[in-house]
Amino acid sequence: FxxxxxxxxxxxxxxxxxxxxxxxxxxxxxxxxxxxxxxxxxxxxxxxxxxxxxxxxxxxxxxxxxxxxxxxxxxxxxxxxxxxxxxxxxxxxxxxxxxxxxxxxxxxxxxxxxxxxxxxxxxxxxxxxxxNPFAPGWEEVCQQVPYDCEDATNMKVQEARNRIGEFFSRQTYALKHDFSVTHVDSCRPGFGKNDITHQNCAGCCVVCEPGTYSPNNEVICHVCTRPHVKKYGAKFC
Known part of the structure; x- marks a missing residue:
């Protein structure tokens, strides 16, 4: 576009x-x-x-x-x-x-x-x-996919969820509503989410801006106490 x-x-x-x-x-x-x-x-x-x-x-x-x-x-x-x-x-x-x-x-x-x-x-x-990457491990996986890697991965996750759900629904001892999927929110190190700064992409894992960092898979870019970080995507101060 x-x-x-x-x-x-x-x-x-x-x-x-x-x-x-x-x-x-x-x-x-x-x-x-x-x-x-x-x-x-x-x-x-x-x-x-x-x-x-x-x-x-x-x-x-x-x-x-x-x-x-x-x-x-x-x-x-x-x-x-x-x-x-x-x-x-x-x-x-x-x-x-x-x-x-x-x-x-x-x-x-x-x-x-x-x-x-x-x-x-x-x-x-x-x-x-x-x-804007989307999950840990994207470096190795996405380079092998010739089309939209995020859409392909989300489709595979949805397909796996449907198959697991079908399996449990066939079990005679499974009760209704026993099966559920919990969404785990995370971003790779150096990325985070901010629904104020990035209102039109609130659910996106966006690269941490200069002066902030994210050392793990949390969704928050923390502010550095010392303004030494001048690059995007910092994993530590």
Missing amino acids: TAWALKQQKVVSQQQVGVITSSFMSFTLFSCVAVNVYVKVFTDSPLLVCMDLSLSQEEIIDPKYLWIGPDGKNLEGQTYANLTETGKLMLMGFKESMSGAYTCTLSHRIIETMTQEEVDVFETYKFMLYV
């Missing part, structure tokens, strides 16, 4: 650029609302669009795109970054270390209707990407 950016507000400043023509060039900066995107480990991210949905319906003049990764470096030329001519970004083979903020600046030109002046517009969009 495709992840679209959100836009919140704008700040406009102007400066004169020509004495003969008396034309003006406006620099318009849009502050952005970060869009959370959750990517399953070892898979490719959805397409991140350097544009909001409303702007995509308009004709864009002379667009230029600049993508910056969590480390502050330009993503152009990076082997794991697939950049299209239309400014879309796909991150290949997503790993824990690739989590973080991805920012895109779109520059393009517009013609003011009233003054017919040429205006340069700069718009900024931000995506927060988090890796």
